[in-house]
């Protein structure tokens with residue numbers, strides 16, 4: 288089956304800066320594909336090339352087999368874009384915003400009325416539909432911003448950080464809406480730098496940094512790249528070399544990321560366990576100010592892949 | 600085209616719900632119309648005496664009577680002795696030749712010569728010529744009624760009888776005083792009301808329009824439009840049509856306001872767009888297009904909405920001043936008149952005066968309309984190249 292979205296060797300160069308450096312991936316029908324990466328990773332640039340706002344320096348984008356470059360109108364009809372920055376007409380009501388957008392996609396009369404009412408209900412703005420958008424809270428604007436991209440019921444929806452800068456409750460609401468969309472068989476490309484969202488929402492995701500995909504797969508597949516087990520994080524007055532030497536003497540303990548005064552180690556599930564590992568490190572003469580044990584998550588994977596935290 | 604209208608009507612609706620735009624559209628221009636009409640009332644040659652140096656080489660009683668006739672014909676006569684004529688500077692000079700009195704009394708034709716300096720104001724010159732013809736006609740009329748046949752002996756009483764005839768108000772005034780090639784300089788409300796209309800079409804569209812374009816550019820709604828099935832051409836076409844619509848709404852509002860002011864005679868202002876108001880409206884369409892094009896370019900150039908507000912304002916002012924919205928360009932130096940031709944406002948004022956002041960029809964304003972359409976096309980093209988729709 289042709290994927291709904293297929294991106295091949297996409298590259299974008301701004302002057303000296305390589306914003307997107309040869310990205311390829313494919314998203315199938317009914318799938319939520321996540322793009323997880325820090326600020327400046329190249330998420331928005333990729334989305335802009337997919338939706339035809341930016342011309343790729345190299346590479347191509349296919350939507351249901353149609354090329355964005357060759358057949359932009361047909362592709363854009365199949366695609367709904369929700370930009371990272373809320374882009375609404377502040378003076379107009381939520382309903383008027385949606386109606387204008389519906390008109391853009393040739394909705395008329397009853398069809399328009401029904402669709403707008405349905406969307407207002409879906410994003411929970413039906414009671415405030417007649418108020419000017421400028422009176423809305425950040426979360427309400429985000430919901431309307433999302434609804435605008437759905438007016439023409441597109442097959443492919445590009446969501447660029449749709450939850451950035453809003454409170455957890457409003458974020459939860461948006462995630463619910465996204466899940467509903469996908470339940471109807473629509474396909475979503477979802478960019479975020481919140482890993483909880485990516486873990487919660489995405490069927491598959493790509494971790495991207497500096498314009499490159501560093502790892503790709505389902506959440507479980509990605510976590511497995513760290514190895515099976517628990518993550519032991521230690522802090523103290525030790526040097527990186529001391530910890531590395533000490534860890535190599537303990538069975539079932541693998542370094543993930545080690546620096547002076549700080550270390551992350553994987554305690555293998557099938558090995559002798561956490562207490563054994565800690566004992567081994569103490570015996571090597573190390574002292575710690577702080578010790579924590581947790582299940583590995585994507586944050587840890589990101590740290591391992593890039594040596595940096597996801598959030599700066 | 601339907602898609603372009605969809606955008607244009609949407610934008611125009613947005614424009615009209617913004618309160619500050621309404622202030623610019625309704626209140627400000629009407630206040631300006633009233634103010635300028637009252638302040639500039641009675642300027643220009645329609646009401647003002649035209650200065651004229653007279654060299655009376657004849658010094659006969661009829662030449663003196665003719666000078667009297669000139670004075671009552673709204674000439675500001677400065678008499679210069681024939682001996683001093685060569686050394687005196689002048690702008691317009693009338694020379695009454697030797698033997699004027701004798702020739703007239705003998706029913707022989709006689710020429711009075713009107714000379715003008717090349718830098719004199721053309722419109723005033725034309726007005727001077729027309730008035731001179733009227734003065735001659737009245738003078739002849741007075742002579743005819745005086746009916747003095749005697750050539751040699753004319754009593755003082757007879758002379759006074761002629762002067763009395765000259766001093767009489769003319770029985771027939773020609774209403775179309777400046778018909779033909781002699782055009783007056785529009786003054787008072789006849790200048791200010793069309794002037795403010797032309798100025799506020801620029802002001803409203805350039806300030807409000809470039810502000811909203813800049814806001815859309817920065818706020819992402821423009822780029823968002825580009826993610827839809829709309830092409831860049833359709834988006835820019837919609838924006839341009841919107842600006843033209845706003846311009847025409849402004850034009851209609853101010854035409855109605857001008858007509859109402861004249862009808863009510865507010866502050867004694869006498870004004871009407873005349874019977875050909877629809878020609879005015881049609882003539883303003885290419886002007887609105889030119890103003891829309893300029894605004895599209897401004898919207899493409901501006902980086903912040905503050906720039907749009909302050910620089911948009913300045914552009915409006917410069918266009919208005921140099922294009923002849925505030926005062927008739929006819930009274931400006933030649934250089935300013937040539938410079939004015941580079942501004943759409945100049946051609947709009949030309950078209951407005953042609954219809955409103957001189958009663959010309961659509962065929963009389965084809966040139967300014969074509970020039971304005973050319974301006975519009977040029978600026979729209981530049982604007983389309985400057986405006987980055989895709990952010």
Ligand SMILES: Nc1ncnc2c1ncn2[C@@H]1O[C@H](COP(=O)(O)OP(=O)(O)OP(=O)(O)O)[C@@H](O)[C@H]1O
Nearest residue numbers: 301304306324325326327328329330331332333480
């Ligand atoms: N128009 C542009 N001109 C020059 N550089 C650009 C342009 N757009 C983006 N960049 C650069 O490209 C890189 C990727 O930017 P992009 O906006 O795609 O990142 P992002 O992953 O969306 O980040 P964020 O999470 O902050 O939205 C950044 O270094 C950015 O500065």
Ligand SMILES: [Mg+2]
Nearest residue numbers: 330331332371
């Ligand atoms: Mg981004």
